Amino acid sequence: MPMVLLECDKDIPERQRHIFLKTPEDDVRECLPIANVPTIPGSLSERGCAFCGAKLVIGGVLKDTIQMIHGPVGCAYDTWHTKRYPSDNGHFPLKYVWSTDMKEQHIVFGGEKRLEQSIHEAFDEMPDVKRMIVYTTCPTALIGDDVKAVVKKVMKERPDVDIFTVECPGFSGVSQSKGHHVLNIGWINEKVGTAEKEITSEYTINFIGDYNIQGDTFLLQKYWDRLGIQVISHFTGNGTYDDLRCMHQAKLNVVNCARSAGYIANELKKRHGIPRLDIDTWGFNYMAEGIRKVCAFFGIEERGEELIADEYAKWKPQLDWYKERLLGKKMAIWTGGPRLWHWTKSVEDDMGIEVVAMSSKFGHEEDFEKVVARGREGTYYIDDANELEFFEIIDLVKPDVIFTGPRVGELVKKLHIPYINGHAYHNGPYMGFEGFVNMARDIYNATHNPLAYLAGQDIRDPTPLVMPERLREVA
Amino acid sequence: MNNVLDDQLDELYGYIEERCLWQFFSRSWDRQENIDGVLDQAARLLNGKGPARETPMDNLFYADAKILVADLRERFPWLEDAGEEEIRQLCDGLKGRLVDVVITRSKNRELNHHLY
Numbered sequence: 001m002p003m004v005l006l007e008c009d010k011d012i013p014e015r016q017r018h019i020f021l022k023t024p025e026d027d028v029r030e031c032l033p034i035a036n037v038p039t040i041p042g043s044l045s046e047r048g049c050a051f052c053g054a055k056l057v058i059g060g061v062l063k064d065t066i067q068m069i070h071g072p073v074g075c076a077y078d079t080w081h082t083k084r085y086p087s088d089n090g091h092f093p094l095k096y097v098w099s100t101d102m103k104e105q106h107i108v109f110g111g112e113k114r115l116e117q118s119i120h121e122a123f124d125e126m127p128d129v130k131r132m133i134v135y136t137t138c139p140t141a142l143i144g145d146d147v148k149a150v151v152k153k154v155m156k157e158r159p160d161v162d163i164f165t166v167e168c169p170g171f172s173g174v175s176q177s178k179g180h181h182v183l184n185i186g187w188i189n190e191k192v193g194t195a196e197k198e199i200t201s202e203y204t205i206n207f208i209g210d211y212n213i214q215g216d217t218f219l220l221q222k223y224w225d226r227l228g229i230q231v232i233s234h235f236t237g238n239g240t241y242d243d244l245r246c247m248h249q250a251k252l253n254v255v256n257c258a259r260s261a262g263y264i265a266n267e268l269k270k271r272h273g274i275p276r277l278d279i280d281t282w283g284f285n286y287m288a289e290g291i292r293k294v295c296a297f298f299g300i301e302e303r304g305e306e307l308i309a310d311e312y313a314k315w316k317p318q319l320d321w322y323k324e325r326l327l328g329k330k331m332a333i334w335t336g337g338p339r340l341w342h343w344t345k346s347v348e349d350d351m352g353i354e355v356v357a358m359s360s361k362f363g364h365e366e367d368f369e370k371v372v373a374r375g376r377e378g379t380y381y382i383d384d385a386n387e388l389e390f391f392e393i394i395d396l397v398k399p400d401v402i403f404t405g406p407r408v409g410e411l412v413k414k415l416h417i418p419y420i421n422g423h424a425y426h427n428g429p430y431m432g433f434e435g436f437v438n439m440a441r442d443i444y445n446a447t448h449n450p451l452a453y454l455a456g457q458d459i460r461d462p463t464p465l466v467m468p469e470r471l472r473e474v475a
Numbered sequence: 476m477n478n479v480l481d482d483q484l485d486e487l488y489g490y491i492e493e494r495c496l497w498q499f500f501s502r503s504w505d506r507q508e509n510i511d512g513v514l515d516q517a518a519r520l521l522n523g524k525g526p527a528r529e530t531p532m533d534n535l536f537y538a539d540a541k542i543l544v545a546d547l548r549e550r551f552p553w554l555e556d557a558g559e560e561e562i563r564q565l566c567d568g569l570k571g572r573l574v575d576v577v578i579t580r581s582k583n584r585e586l587n588h589h590l591y
């Protein structure tokens with residue numbers, strides 16, 4: 001019975017193939033939740049659209065690139081500001097959003113003129129910015145606007161600008177995942193190898209699949225600097241358009257998010273012979289392992305050991321303070337996909353936390369292979385969970401804290417269960433050694449805050465619940 | 476294969492299953508390449524031989540194998556007493572088991588797609 005049909009799914013029994021319970025009796029290799037397939041009608045999915053996967057996750061992070069969204073204003077608004085990726089040039093990606101603001105007349109008569117005008121307007125308004133990504137959306141793809149032709153025309157008229165086109169309307173895939181794929185493959189086909197940068201170290205990497213959430217990239221950059229490693233490009237945390245054109249110059253691709261960016265790492269291996277090294281950057285144990293591997297690749301092991309020793313000396317006592325207080329806490333992770341397998345063992349090993357339920361919006365079966373291999377027995381593994389399933393799973397596993405996005409977060413708050421933003425973090429960065437202490441602190445604050453408990457009290461209740469000792473201590 | 480070797484294989488496999496991302500690359504040929512590459516380097520290291528370091532891919536497999544071998548030695552002290560032949564059997568056994576689980580019997584329907 002490892003594939004589970006929940007009570008709430010009795011009218012959509014197809015959902016059983018998406019929900020797995022790991023038990024000691026079953027051979028886990030015989031079952032794998034099916035993933036990256038269309039959402040079943042009747043299931044209230046939490047997924048985003050394919051365009052969102054390209055723009056919000058990857059392209060929109062770049063710090064020097066106008067993100068021209070060719071569509072109604074809502075496509076732009078929905079993919080702006082919901083993820084916190086700062087930049088070291090005044091937070092360019094967070095400050096600005098661009099849209100061609102399509103209206104009915106443009107849908108009826110075509111939007112190409114509108115697009116051309118908008119591109120010129122954006123470059124004129126921001127004369128220092130010379131790079132742009134243009135995205136199609138559902139409406140502009142449906143009416144058949146020839147975006148590439150417009151872009152070609154503008155680039156001819158403005159020889160100093162470079163524009164990349166992402167043709168990935170919302171409907172083109174089953175989830176955000178399609179957008180990751182289209183952007184990755186488009187970029188390697190059209191842009192990698194079109195620029196060269198100065199090489200300043202014999203040790204060069206691309207750091208792939210890190211989006212500088214609340215400064216993750218800044219934190220990891222300190223490690224690379226100290227190790228003497230030149231990062232040719234960040235795909236795409238605090239990254240620049242032109243650095244990404246130079247990806248072919250690196251000696252090693254270090255991959256964190258294999259889901260959103262594994263494609264480009266695979267292609268760089270295939271086309272340019274650059275090896276792909278996958279690492280985990282969340283957690284002490286994992287981060288140390290990642291640094292050791294990168295250093296072993298280049299033969300600079302001693303530098304790595306010094307860095308790890310210093311970071312452990314500085315941050316490990318703080319982590320241990322939290323670990324003592326978090327031991328045995330139960331956590332659910334309901335995020336995109338990779339964070340399930342990045343986090344399940346690292347919070348267990350480094351913080352003593354048990355992960356009791358995990359749900360992925362856009363993970364593929366590869367992600368489930370990884371997370372089932374790493375995760376605990378007695379834990380639920382769910383693909384594309386819906387709201388009713390979340391409620392039922394909460395009753396089954398009774399988590400103390402849930403890592404998820406703000407939408408589901410609002411739901412669980414109403415059940416007086418603390419939620420932490422699993423996509424954009426509460427008080428990050430969370431990567432690296434210092435980052436994992438931040439994450440532990442957020443979990444401690446969430447699970448020891450008496451507010452959720454107090455909010456659950458009805459003051460008219462003649463027999464109020466007694467506040468648990470743990471909360472009274474900190475109240 | 477005798478029982479002792481079987482148990483030892485279970486222990487080593489259990490560690491790799493939970494820990495190593497290289498076994499779960501996107502396509503079956505990537506997985507095969509990694510399994511062979513990392514375990515060949517691991518066998519050399521476990522036998523006290525120098526690793527192959529001719530090509531970028533050698534260096535990659537060395538990086539993964541070096542950390543793997545250090546972890547295995549720490550967790551499974553019996554590895555210190557294993558002779559060359561035993562190490563060869565263990566690494567061959569591990570390769571076979573990994574290929575069986577993450578390639579042959581894997582339920583991942585994307586493994587053999589010809590494109591990334």
Ligand code: SF4
Binds near residue numbers: 049051078136169171
């Ligand atoms: S689904 Fe289509 S219309 Fe909706 S936000 Fe995505 S691209 Fe825009």
